[in-house]
Amino acid sequence: MSLPVIKSDVVVAGPFKPRPATVVPLAAQPRRFDLRGLAIKVAQSVLPPIVVLAILLGLWQIAFSDPNSSLPPPSEVWAQSRDLIVSPFFENGDQDIGLGWRVLVSLERVAYGFGLAAIVGVLVGALIGQSVWAMRGLDPIFQVLRTVPPLAWLPLSLAAFLDSRPSAIFVIFITSIWPVIINTAVGIRNIPQDYRNVAQVLRLNHIEFFYKIMVPAAAPYIFSGLKIGVGLSWLAIVAAEMLTGGVGIGFFIWDAWNSSRLTDIIVALVYIGLVGFMLDKLVSFLGALVTRGTASN
Amino acid sequence: MSAYLKLDHIGKTFTRGSASTEVLRDIRLTIDKGEYVSIIGHSGCGKSTLLNLVAGLTQVSQGAVLLENQEVNSPGPDRAVVFQNHSLLPWLTVYENVNLAVSKVFAGRKTKAERHDWIMENLTLVQMAHATDKRPSEISGGMKQRVGIARALAMEPKILLLDEPFGALDALTRAHLQDQMMEIHARLGNTIIMITHDVDEAVLLSDRIVMMTNGPAARIGEVLDVPLPRPRHRIALASDRTYLKCREAVLKFLYERHRFVEAAE
Numbered sequence: 372m373s374l375p376v377i378k379s380d381v382v383v384a385g386p387f388k389p390r391p392a393t394v395v396p397l398a399a400q401p402r403r404f405d406l407r408g409l410a411i412k413v414a415q416s417v418l419p420p421i422v423v424l425a426i427l428l429g430l431w432q433i434a435f436s437d438p439n440s441s442l443p444p445p446s447e448v449w450a451q452s453r454d455l456i457v458s459p460f461f462e463n464g465d466q467d468i469g470l471g472w473r474v475l476v477s478l479e480r481v482a483y484g485f486g487l488a489a490i491v492g493v494l495v496g497a498l499i500g501q502s503v504w505a506m507r508g509l510d511p512i513f514q515v516l517r518t519v520p521p522l523a524w525l526p527l528s529l530a531a532f533l534d535s536r537p538s539a540i541f542v543i544f545i546t547s548i549w550p551v552i553i554n555t556a557v558g559i560r561n562i563p564q565d566y567r568n569v570a571q572v573l574r575l576n577h578i579e580f581f582y583k584i585m586v587p588a589a590a591p592y593i594f595s596g597l598k599i600g601v602g603l604s605w606l607a608i609v610a611a612e613m614l615t616g617g618v619g620i621g622f623f624i625w626d627a628w629n630s631s632r633l634t635d636i637i638v639a640l641v642y643i644g645l646v647g648f649m650l651d652k653l654v655s656f657l658g659a660l661v662t663r664g665t666a667s668n
Numbered sequence: 669m670s671a672y673l674k675l676d677h678i679g680k681t682f683t684r685g686s687a688s689t690e691v692l693r694d695i696r697l698t699i700d701k702g703e704y705v706s707i708i709g710h711s712g713c714g715k716s717t718l719l720n721l722v723a724g725l726t727q728v729s730q731g732a733v734l735l736e737n738q739e740v741n742s743p744g745p746d747r748a749v750v751f752q753n754h755s756l757l758p759w760l761t762v763y764e765n766v767n768l769a770v771s772k773v774f775a776g777r778k779t780k781a782e783r784h785d786w787i788m789e790n791l792t793l794v795q796m797a798h799a800t801d802k803r804p805s806e807i808s809g810g811m812k813q814r815v816g817i818a819r820a821l822a823m824e825p826k827i828l829l830l831d832e833p834f835g836a837l838d839a840l841t842r843a844h845l846q847d848q849m850m851e852i853h854a855r856l857g858n859t860i861i862m863i864t865h866d867v868d869e870a871v872l873l874s875d876r877i878v879m880m881t882n883g884p885a886a887r888i889g890e891v892l893d894v895p896l897p898r899p900r901h902r903i904a905l906a907s908d909r910t911y912l913k914c915r916e917a918v919l920k921f922l923y924e925r926h927r928f929v930e931a932a933e
Contacts, residue, residue, distance in 0.1 A: 475916040565755035571743040
């Protein structure tokens with residue numbers, strides 16, 4: 372059986388003619404897609420709450436549109452408290468100011484009280500995270516104290532400080548310190564032995580160990596404590612201000628109640644909710660910034 | 669001549685409540701300056717405990733660790749440790765991790781510029797100078813271990829303690845790092861104690877191999893000299909008779925005379 376002889380000229384490839392390659396614009400395509408994708412993403416996260424909100428407002432409007440109903444419908448809120456909604460920072464004299472100003476006053480108190488709680492909480496948390504005996508001694512006491520509601524501290528603190536401003540700050544402090552202490556202590560107990568060994572080989576002293584190893588290593592825990600703490604302190608300030616008076620948003624609600632301005636109260640509630648939400652996001656953002664890299668190893 | 673490092677009748681017993689476990693018994697070993705000594709044994713035999721005793725991270729129960737005739741019983745940068753899992757601080761960059769050691773050890777002894785040069789010199793030594801601003805999560809396992817070695821070397825230790833330094837790496841990376849370790853040892857003449865469970869690694873790198881018996885109450889079973897000239901090349905040694913004999917001796921010790929038996933608790 373003979374195979375057909377393959378002629379050499381068939382095998383040898385002819386002269387190579389380069390075909391002009393078509394340039395595919397790679398960069399432009401995905402970017403346009405990204406923009407669309409982004410728009411879709413935004414729509415996906417923004418549209419549903421807007422739709423739900425509209426439905427809820429509609430139901431509210433229907434339910435309370437009767438002139439004899441006990442609470443005002445949204446249309447009345449808009450009609451009566453429009454100035455509070457559209458311009459947060461107006462000033463028409465001493466007590467007639469925008470809710471933005473009031474929120475800022477309350478935030479200032481939170482900043483003092485919560486700032487102090489953050490510093491003291493991390494230090495005390497570090498102590499009870501490091502020392503077994505400090506933990507055994509202090510932990511049960513903390514577990515009891517942290518269940519005391521914020522306002523229960525107010526009379527005592529008024530008696531101690533004899534002034535409403537430091538009392539309100541103290542209430543924030545004492546409310547928000549517990550989660551900071553407890554989370555810091557847990558974070559420090561969970562520091563890997565390896566990091567401690569490194570510190571020992573380098574002979575880091577206590578202060579160096581604290582700020583070079585302990586705080587960064589426990590940062591994710593510390594920040595989850597701070598996040599809970601800032602939420603609690605916002606809860607506490609509104610309640611405390613209702614009793615202590617002053618310019619804050621809490622007192623505004625109390626004042627509005629006393630003069631039967633229900634629509635103002637509703638606007639103030641929305642403000643409080645939005646500010647609380649933003650405080651939470653702010654601490655989360657700071658945490659993400661600071662703990663970059665700590666979580667992954 | 670007195671020994672550089674002397675482990676003088678060391679014993680270690682761990683006590684937890686009423687139960688106590690004797691991990692090491694009567695360890696006697698002297699190590700000369702510039703020597704590369706490996707400690708090999710089955711897992712659980714107390715190799716790492718022994719290294720921690722030398723590092724001072726664990727306290728001896730009996731005997732003493734003498735470094736240049738001085739007893740050491742607390743950790744210090746003169747006995748730098750390269751940990752098995754690199755132990756880099758994840759929130760610091762490569763440079764900052766080495767800097768943590770350098771700025772502590774050389775505080776007051778070197779200026780800032782000198783410290784910077786020293787950090788870069790050590791990172792260059794382990795070929796990591798290109799990644800100074802990377803965080804540990806952004807580099808490979810082998811690179812992390814190299815930074816760990818740079819950090820330890822930067823402390824200018826009298827003794828470098830390596831705790832299964834290449835154990836967690838893949839075979840190719842491990843071989844590469846072993847070669848680098850030999851190069852560094854040849855250039856700087858460090859005194860090194862290395863824990864390992866890899867027979868080839870022990871024979872290739874060490875001047876002497878210390879073989880441990882199984883625990884509890886592990887002791888030094890045998891010490892093997894590795895009379896291979898340096899520099900050593902793994903490919904040339906693959907068929908070298910002395911190399912093969914050393915390898916066989918370690919294997920025989922580990923698998924014939926001191927087979928690993930699951931400890932009956």
